[in-house]
Amino acid sequence: MKQFSDLLIEESIKKESVLVVGLDPQVNNMPNYLINRQNEKLNLNIITNAILNFNKTIIDVVHPYVVAVKPQLAYYEIYGSLGLQVLEQTISYAKSKGLLVINDAKRGDIGSTATAYAQAFLGNSPINGDAVTVNPFLGSDGITPFINESIRYQKGLFILLKTSNPSAYELQDLELKSGDLVYNALASLIKKLSSDTITGKYGYSSIGAVVGATYPNVAKNMREILPKQLFLVPGFGAQGGDTSNLKYFFNADGNGSIITSSRGIIYSYKNELPEKWETISKGIMEEIIEATVIRARDEINSVR
Amino acid sequence: MKQFSDLLIEESIKKESVLVVGLDPQVNNMPNYLINRQNEKLNLNIITNAILNFNKTIIDVVHPYVVAVKPQLAYYEIYGSLGLQVLEQTISYAKSKGLLVINDAKRGDIGSTATAYAQAFLGNSPINGDAVTVNPFLGSDGITPFINESIRYQKGLFILLKTSNPSAYELQDLELKSGDLVYNALASLIKKLSSDTITGKYGYSSIGAVVGATYPNVAKNMREILPKQLFLVPGFGAQGGDTSNLKYFFNADGNGSIITSSRGIIYSYKNELPEKWETISKGIMEEIIEATVIRARDEINSVR
Numbered sequence: 284m285k286q287f288s289d290l291l292i293e294e295s296i297k298k299e300s301v302l303v304v305g306l307d308p309q310v311n312n313m314p315n316y317l318i319n320r321q322n323e324k325l326n327l328n329i330i331t332n333a334i335l336n337f338n339k340t341i342i343d344v345v346h347p348y349v350v351a352v353k354p355q356l357a358y359y360e361i362y363g364s365l366g367l368q369v370l371e372q373t374i375s376y377a378k379s380k381g382l383l384v385i386n387d388a389k390r391g392d393i394g395s396t397a398t399a400y401a402q403a404f405l406g407n408s409p410i411n412g413d414a415v416t417v418n419p420f421l422g423s424d425g426i427t428p429f430i431n432e433s434i435r436y437q438k439g440l441f442i443l444l445k446t447s448n449p450s451a452y453e454l455q456d457l458e459l460k461s462g463d464l465v466y467n468a469l470a471s472l473i474k475k476l477s478s479d480t481i482t483g484k485y486g487y488s489s490i491g492a493v494v495g496a497t498y499p500n501v502a503k504n505m506r507e508i509l510p511k512q513l514f515l516v517p518g519f520g521a522q523g524g525d526t527s528n529l530k531y532f533f534n535a536d537g538n539g540s541i542i543t544s545s546r547g548i549i550y551s552y553k554n555e556l557p558e559k560w561e562t563i564s565k566g567i568m569e570e571i572i573e574a575t576v577i578r579a580r581d582e583i584n585s586v587r
Numbered sequence: 588m589k590q591f592s593d594l595l596i597e598e599s600i601k602k603e604s605v606l607v608v609g610l611d612p613q614v615n616n617m618p619n620y621l622i623n624r625q626n627e628k629l630n631l632n633i634i635t636n637a638i639l640n641f642n643k644t645i646i647d648v649v650h651p652y653v654v655a656v657k658p659q660l661a662y663y664e665i666y667g668s669l670g671l672q673v674l675e676q677t678i679s680y681a682k683s684k685g686l687l688v689i690n691d692a693k694r695g696d697i698g699s700t701a702t703a704y705a706q707a708f709l710g711n712s713p714i715n716g717d718a719v720t721v722n723p724f725l726g727s728d729g730i731t732p733f734i735n736e737s738i739r740y741q742k743g744l745f746i747l748l749k750t751s752n753p754s755a756y757e758l759q760d761l762e763l764k765s766g767d768l769v770y771n772a773l774a775s776l777i778k779k780l781s782s783d784t785i786t787g788k789y790g791y792s793s794i795g796a797v798v799g800a801t802y803p804n805v806a807k808n809m810r811e812i813l814p815k816q817l818f819l820v821p822g823f824g825a826q827g828g829d830t831s832n833l834k835y836f837f838n839a840d841g842n843g844s845i846i847t848s849s850r851g852i853i854y855s856y857k858n859e860l861p862e863k864w865e866t867i868s869k870g871i872m873e874e875i876i877e878a879t880v881i882r883a884r885d886e887i888n889s890v891r
Contacts, residue, residue: 307700327713357696357703363675363713367668389695391722392661393752396611399661409631409667418695420724420747422754443724448697450726457772460762465769468761 287414287439288487288513291383292538294350301538301587302580303385303515304345305545306373307355308334312550314563331365334358338373341549342380344569345576351383351413353543371409384412385515389443391418391425401432414439416493416515419469426476430490434480439489439513442473444505447495447518466501470508481511485538488512496542499528506531506539514540519547519583530586537587544579551575590786591718591743591793592817595687596842598654605842605891606884607689607819608649609849610677611659612638616854618867635669638662642677645853646684648873649880655687655717657847675713688716689819693747695722695729705736718743720797720819723773730780734794738784743793743817746777748809751799751822770805774812785815789842792816800846803832810835810843818844823851823887834890841891848883855879 285293295301310318310330318325318333342352354373359366374384390400402408404415417429419442426442433440445455445466455466470492477490491513494505505514516532519542532540552560552571563571589597599605614622614634622629622637646656658677663670678688694704706712708719721733723746730746737744749759749770759770774796781794795817798809809818820836823846836844856864856875867875 309699309703355696355700357694357700357707360671360714361703361707361710361712363707364668364671365713367664367671371667389722390661391693391695391724392659393750395613396659396661399613399665403661403665403667406665408665409669410664418693418722418724420695420722420758421750421752422757422759424752424754446697446725448725448728450728453726453776454724454769454773455726457761457769458764460764460766462764465758465761469758472757
């Protein structure tokens with residue numbers, strides 16, 4: 284069995300893409316053909332069924348152009364057990380199309396609880412994928428159990444390091460007595476905890492980090508400190524990250540980062556047809572999404 | 588509809604208890620009468636069924652002595668949609684016994700994703716409870732959506748501030764240029780974000796914080812900065828917190844904190860009968876848990 288970093292890099296070479304599409308399904312953004320929002324009998328079964336159909340359509344369209352899909356757990360958890368059933372079906376459908384699955388769960392806990400989360404997302408659980416995002420607020424007690432399970436199952440982690448949202452600075456950029464910022468200290472911790480995992484055919488670690496596309500200077504700096512840790516890079520597209528900034532995320536071999544885009548792709552028909560997206564057909568939706576995902580992939584490749 | 592802080596304080600007055608029992612079900616810690624771990628046909632249905640029966644037994648025994656139960660999401664998520672079905676059933680069973688439900692989810696995300704998580708745990712979702720734990724690593728972008736939903740649904744939040752685990756210091760205690768530690772800066776942020784929510788009959792906020800029982804000095808300090816924010820206090824019992832330290836968590840009115848204990852209570856039969864816990868009857872299990880939960884409640888009350 285191949286380790287996650289090798290699998291991911293091999294797929295990105297084969298597909299000539301480092302793009303990841305986020306699966307953040309919201310019924311309010313879906314065309315009428317998928318769900319009739321005026322239906323008074325709208326219930327959890329109807330909603331979760333629409334979400335599954337939406338996800339399958341996205342996967343059908345994007346799978347030749349992206350290396351992975353990234354389900355955002357909140358949009359499934361909100362529907363309880365039925366939502367998780369859709370997640371299970373989405374994950375297995377994505378795998379059947381040759382896609383890697385990165386569960387964007389941002390879980391963080393300690394000890395046996397962290398191990399349970401790691402097993403949920405990386406182990407033999409019904410919702411396991413190929414990698415999971417992890418929140419480091421609890422320190423190495425909260426990270427090590429995920430690393431252990433990731434080694435055990437040859438799966439990947441992306442530890443939040445510097446996120447792309449406007450208020451990220453409130454905690455992550457606090458200036459320390461040492462002169463460093465909090466995220467520098469965190470980068471050192473990630474480096475220490477992942478140092479034994481830089482292995483495999485391509486010499487990358489499967490223990491990676493989340494670094495927002497909105498900070499090119501941070502990217503340069505983090506790339507130096509963590510040259511062989513894979514970065515998951517959100518904030519491209521909808522969150523305002525500039526494509527030219529992305530170049531700092533890649534090593535000379537063109538590897539080292541995967542770039543995620545969610546609503547900029549899956550709801551691209553809303554941008555293209557702001558007046559009449561609700562009434563488009565499946566065919567038009569697919570055409571717009573396909574053109575958008577190809578453009579995003581090519582834009583990213585132009586700076587690698 | 589009453590706000591969470593009033594509900595919680597009223598229940599704690601009525602029951603003369605500020606104890607919360609964590610529901611962290613693990614089949615490896617359950618007596619044989621609940622599950623036959625040697626069964627070769629052990630499948631998700633058998634496992635999740637045992638978990639539901641275990642939780643119901645715990646709830647039946649502890650409900651007169653505790654104000655709330657605290658399901659730890661990881662132990663349900665590991666079984667995917669079937670696990671969340673058990674969570675739904677556990678939550679509704681606990682509510683039927685008059686217990687408040689605090690989902691220990693430690694979720695943290697931004698924007699519409701954070702709103703989706705908040706709606707999952709506080710809104711009209713199948714897994715909604717009375718309060719949820721939140722991870723603040725993403726700053727106010729990650730906290731405000733939870734606060735908005737908590738006000739909208741009159742529910743509670745407990746934001747991780749200073750956790751009880753040994754490596755919590757790695758991030759939370761980093762010394763800032765200002766002389767403060769990271770958790771002081773976070774306390775100021777929580778104070779700012781929750782300042783308009785100190786209302787209701789008892790004058791407490793429903794936007795609270797998680798402060799570990801292992802740090803009495805931190806408790807004193809945080810109690811001063813956040814006098815009217817409710818604290819959820821883990822680390823009592825199994826994690827080594829000393830009961831006498833708990834006094835710093837309470838205000839003069841005896842309110843201000845709720846104390847959680849999980850495996851120290853729900854698996855107390857393992858401590859009491861280390862050699863033969865696997866073969867105990869339901870009756871013996873119930874007796875031991877009842878004695879333990881009463882003792883914990885009384886110990887905590889003795890320092891309030």
